[in-house]
Amino acid sequence: MNILKFITAGSVDDGKSTLIGRLLYDSKAVSHDILHTLERQSRNKPDGELDLSLLTDGLRAEREQGITIDVAYKYFNTPRRKFIIADAPGHVQYTRNMVTGASNADLAIILIDARHGVVEQTHRHSLIASLMGIPHLVVAVNKMDLVGYDEQTFYRIAADYQKLAQKLDLQEVLFVPISAYVGDNVVERSQNMTWYEGPTLLAHLETVELSHDLPEDEARFQVQYVIRPRTDDLHDYRGYAGTIRSGFFKKGDRVRVLPGGIETTLKAIEVHQQEVEEAYAPQPVVLHLEDDIDISRGDSIVRLEDAQPAVSQDLDLEICWMSERPLQVGDRYLLRHNAATVKAIVKEIRHRTDVHTFVQQPAEGLALNDIAQVRLRTAQPLVFDAYKKNRATGGLILINENTFDTVAAGMLH
Amino acid sequence: MSKRFDYLDNLEAQAIHVLREVAGQFERPALLFSGGKDSITLVRLAEKAFRPGKFPFPLVHIDTGHNFPEVLEFRDRLANQLGEKLIIRKVEDTIQRQGLQDGTGKYPTRNALQANTLLETIEEFEFDACIGGARRDEEKARAKERIFSIRDEFGAWDPKRQRPELWDIYNGAIRKGENVRVFPISNWTELDVWNYIRREQIELPNIYFSHSRDCVVTPGGQLLAITEHIRLDPEDEITVRDVRFRTVGDATCTAAVESLATTVDDIIQDILTTKISERGATRLDDRLSEAAMEDRKKNGYF
Numbered sequence: 001m002n003i004l005k006f007i008t009a010g011s012v013d014d015g016k017s018t019l020i021g022r023l024l025y026d027s028k029a030v031s032h033d034i035l036h037t038l039e040r041q042s043r044n045k046p047d048g049e050l051d052l053s054l055l056t057d058g059l060r061a062e063r064e065q066g067i068t069i070d071v072a073y074k075y076f077n078t079p080r081r082k083f084i085i086a087d088a089p090g091h092v093q094y095t096r097n098m099v100t101g102a103s104n105a106d107l108a109i110i111l112i113d114a115r116h117g118v119v120e121q122t123h124r125h126s127l128i129a130s131l132m133g134i135p136h137l138v139v140a141v142n143k144m145d146l147v148g149y150d151e152q153t154f155y156r157i158a159a160d161y162q163k164l165a166q167k168l169d170l171q172e173v174l175f176v177p178i179s180a181y182v183g184d185n186v187v188e189r190s191q192n193m194t195w196y197e198g199p200t201l202l203a204h205l206e207t208v209e210l211s212h213d214l215p216e217d218e219a220r221f222q223v224q225y226v227i228r229p230r231t232d233d234l235h236d237y238r239g240y241a242g243t244i245r246s247g248f249f250k251k252g253d254r255v256r257v258l259p260g261g262i263e264t265t266l267k268a269i270e271v272h273q274q275e276v277e278e279a280y281a282p283q284p285v286v287l288h289l290e291d292d293i294d295i296s297r298g299d300s301i302v303r304l305e306d307a308q309p310a311v312s313q314d315l316d317l318e319i320c321w322m323s324e325r326p327l328q329v330g331d332r333y334l335l336r337h338n339a340a341t342v343k344a345i346v347k348e349i350r351h352r353t354d355v356h357t358f359v360q361q362p363a364e365g366l367a368l369n370d371i372a373q374v375r376l377r378t379a380q381p382l383v384f385d386a387y388k389k390n391r392a393t394g395g396l397i398l399i400n401e402n403t404f405d406t407v408a409a410g411m412l413h
Numbered sequence: 414m415s416k417r418f419d420y421l422d423n424l425e426a427q428a429i430h431v432l433r434e435v436a437g438q439f440e441r442p443a444l445l446f447s448g449g450k451d452s453i454t455l456v457r458l459a460e461k462a463f464r465p466g467k468f469p470f471p472l473v474h475i476d477t478g479h480n481f482p483e484v485l486e487f488r489d490r491l492a493n494q495l496g497e498k499l500i501i502r503k504v505e506d507t508i509q510r511q512g513l514q515d516g517t518g519k520y521p522t523r524n525a526l527q528a529n530t531l532l533e534t535i536e537e538f539e540f541d542a543c544i545g546g547a548r549r550d551e552e553k554a555r556a557k558e559r560i561f562s563i564r565d566e567f568g569a570w571d572p573k574r575q576r577p578e579l580w581d582i583y584n585g586a587i588r589k590g591e592n593v594r595v596f597p598i599s600n601w602t603e604l605d606v607w608n609y610i611r612r613e614q615i616e617l618p619n620i621y622f623s624h625s626r627d628c629v630v631t632p633g634g635q636l637l638a639i640t641e642h643i644r645l646d647p648e649d650e651i652t653v654r655d656v657r658f659r660t661v662g663d664a665t666c667t668a669a670v671e672s673l674a675t676t677v678d679d680i681i682q683d684i685l686t687t688k689i690s691e692r693g694a695t696r697l698d699d700r701l702s703e704a705a706m707e708d709r710k711k712n713g714y715f
Contacts, residue, residue: 001419001420002418002419002420002423003420003423003424071557072553072556072557073549073556073557073599073600074550074556075549075550075600075602077602077604082420082605084600096577097577099577099579100577100578100579103579103580104580104581224430224433224434224436224437225433225436225437225463225469227463227465227466228466229465229466229467234465237465241433241462241463242433243426243429243430243433243581272461272464273461273464273465280418282418282423282426282430283418283422283426284425284426284429284430284433284461284462297437322577334586336582336584337582338581338582339434339437391580392580395579395580395582396582397577397579397582397584399584399586403588404584404586404587404588405576406576406577406578406579406584409577409579
């Protein structure tokens with residue numbers, strides 16, 4: 001059994017919460033007492049139907065306003081997989097939450113209301129899915145019950161979406177006609193749409209191949225913490241604790257420590273205090289090096305025989321701006337790239353991307369939810385790969401130096 | 414090569430990554446340890462993250478004074494075996510010092526009062542991060558919380574001001590007076606924890622397993638252990654049952670469930686067939702309102 005993390009995205013009334021409620025409900029992940037609470041809450045609704053969206057709208061403000069204001073995480077299992085759902089709000093001002101949920105997702109479900117087809121928000125959500133490099137995309141055309149389960153409507157929407165997908169270079173897209181409200185093609189195959197021959201949504205989620213962490217990826221490791229017991233029997237013990245970000249390391253590998261550039265040999269690899277011959281991403285390990293080198297938190301270790309990462313103080317990247325305070329050229333931020341933290345200054349805003357038309361325009365500053373290409377200069381060099389090649393070493397965040405809020409997600413070129 | 418890596422390995426890897434981030438980012442972290450299965454799991458994860466070194470944080474227990482004695486014994490023994498520092502602070506003392514109203518009524522819970530003692534303890538030791546075993550599957554408000562959750566100087570959680578949490582990059586930078594609650598097993602479910610306990614052969618306090626106990630039946634039909642902390646009235650129905658506990662918090666608000674499960678395997682079978690959620694089965698305090706947990710969190714609770 002393995003884990004599939006996925007995100008759901010849609011406009012305000014596309015029925016995202018109902019879809020998640022349906023997945024949890026039909027896969028029997030909802031316990032009796034929670035169902036009971038649900039029935040009690042649903043009684044206050046005008047139509048008295050079981051409101052499956054109440055399963056995810058956790059906060060009082062959400063229940064009162066009937067909206068989702070933050071990413072909610074939900075879990076369910078089938079015999080084949082454990083699923084982690086990040087329920088990202090469709091509300092315009094909370095786009096940053098979709099970026100947050102998308103950063104860890106293996107798959108995105110983009111919901112389209114069959115009555116309305118591809119809308120502005122669909123463009124935005126698809127752009128984010130593309131920007132965040134989510135490997136698999138499903139377009140769920142929802143509320144098919146409200147268009148008489150019409151085959152032509154479904155194919156027209158799918159064709160419209162294909163045009164959009166081409167512009168964004170989205171490779172693999174699966175279209176599924178569903179009704180989350182009725183339950184068609186979510187877990188149970190629909191009797192109302194026998195013309196659809198593809199998998200149900202859950203069947204696809206259970207079988208989609210997870211292709212990340214391939215062994216042919218370049219070996220990358222970053223030090224999170226140095227273990228130095230300094231006890232009598234472990235006087236000389238010095239282990240570099242961290243997570244293998246990608247690829248694999250073998251005992252005896254020639255490695256380079258970056259950004260310093262010193263070469264040495266991997267003397268030992270420990271996993272939970274056991275020495276092992278080799279270790280793979282995303283294993284947490286403790287590495288030991290042959291030579292006594294000054295290494296600290298944030299330094300990277302890479303294999304000499306692999307393609308080398310970029311080491312630079314000048315960074316070109318796409319960012320999603322997440323703060324109410326605008327970003328301007330000349331602003332200074334803290335930049336965190338996994339365990340490395342450096343100061344950074346904004347040198348240039350190359351262009352802003354219109355999230356609805358994808359047109360690139362010049363921009364003076366960036367506002368909340370803007371997506372743009374910028375150039376930064378850092379105080380010390382950063383060790384990284386292009387995000388499109390390696391999600392584990394190509395992403396970073398910017399932090400406001402005064403409030404310490406996270407203000408941007410960055411995807412390095 | 415992730416095929417060699419099963420889902421428990423993935424959950425474990427994420428938790429160890431988070432624990433090491435805490436060690437790397439904070440000066441005075443602490444691990445909140447209750448003697449319950451989730452915090453015992455955290456201890457095992459900390460061993461994997463930091464051995465052969467010492468933990469870069471003490472264990473801290475906020476003692477409600479309503480704990481089960483078996484759990485306290487277990488707590489002391491485990492801390493001793495680990496050779497790690499254990500700090501204990503009592504809700505009783507906070508009540509005295511701050512002149513607070515103790516829990517009242519038939520089942521006088523100190524669950525909410527724990528927040529006061531926790532905040533005092535954070536202040537006393539100037540903890541900048543507190544690691545806890547809360548999981549998102551426990552409750553709807555928890556489902557919305559970050560792994561690094563920033564609290565203001567009153568310990569308050571503001572769901573609308575949460576920092577976006579991207580990839581596995583955690584932002585623990587804080588201003589003076591603020592602190593961070595860190596939840597390394599956020600993405601685990603109750604079943605995941607039990608599967609991990611089975612795989613790792615982790616020892617637990619014996620009240621997690623079936624035993625015979627004097628209980629009182631609450632009006633809601635729940636079974637509450639008879640302890641010195643609850644008031645018994647003549648009309649109370651007292652009964653001896655084979656029970657186990659699914660959570661081991663404050664004995665006045667942690668109900669027992671009827672069960673014959675004597676091993677971890679039995680418990681996993683129990684969970685697979687049971688249809689009541691963990692908090693629903695055992696927590697009297699969440700029944701107060703739909704937003705009970707949300708409100709407690711805003712007041713500094715975990």
